[in-house]
Amino acid sequence: MVFQRRVKATMAWILCLYCHNLMAAEPYPLIDPPLCFNDRGETVEFITHSASQGEVAAGMANRDSDGRPIIVRMNYDKADPAFQRFVDFHECAHHQVGHVDQPHPPRNSFDHLMNESIADCIAILRIREEANHTYSQVIEELSEAMSLVGFPKISTDSRLSNVQNCYAKEESAAEFVKKMQDQASVRSFSG
Ligand SMILES: [Zn+2]
Numbered sequence: 001m002v003f004q005r006r007v008k009a010t011m012a013w014i015l016c017l018y019c020h021n022l023m024a025a026e027p028y029p030l031i032d033p034p035l036c037f038n039d040r041g042e043t044v045e046f047i048t049h050s051a052s053q054g055e056v057a058a059g060m061a062n063r064d065s066d067g068r069p070i071i072v073r074m075n076y077d078k079a080d081p082a083f084q085r086f087v088d089f090h091e092c093a094h095h096q097v098g099h100v101d102q103p104h105p106p107r108n109s110f111d112h113l114m115n116e117s118i119a120d121c122i123a124i125l126r127i128r129e130e131a132n133h134t135y136s137q138v139i140e141e142l143s144e145a146m147s148l149v150g151f152p153k154i155s156t157d158s159r160l161s162n163v164q165n166c167y168a169k170e171e172s173a174a175e176f177v178k179k180m181q182d183q184a185s186v187r188s189f190s191g
Pocket residue numbers: 013014015090091094115116119
């Protein structure tokens with residue numbers, strides 16, 4: 001059973017959000033996962049987990065107990081396809097920049113929020129380049145999800161304005177990823 005692969009939950013990068021359609025009768029169709037490679041060139045495997053009891057759509061980036069890079073997609077049928085895509089790209093970004101293999105910063109610390117901003121930024125750049133979803137589709141879901149899950153308005157606003165600034169960047173997703181990888185290696189080199 002693929003779901004029984006153990007993951008180190010405390011070390012996982014999780015984007016855990018409620019979606020607005022919890023009461024929807026029909027689940028959304030699942031999109032195909034995008035291609036994802038980490039900073040070492042390893043292929044990241046997506047594992048879809050649709051627990052019937054789950055009400056929360058979430059993604060989790062990690063390595064499994066055999067050390068393979070994975071993204072677990074939980075209850076994606078609770079989220080519309082534009083938002084599924086955003087979560088896939090967001091979790092992939094944690095692999096692309098190497099966050100998954102770094103020590104996990106304390107929750108809600110500056111470094112944690114910085115890594116989330118970087119992942120959001122890469123996700124929206126990839127949406128712009130690779131997906132047919134509009135910016136507003138993604139943003140609407142993201143802001144609804146964040147307010148439903150109880151993020152204070154101030155952090156929702158700052159997260160959304162980060163995403164908006166990224167969407168307007170002239171850089172490509174690949175250029176931005178490269179820049180973040182270079183910064184990460186400088187950081188680890190200097191301690
Ligand atoms: Zn994240």
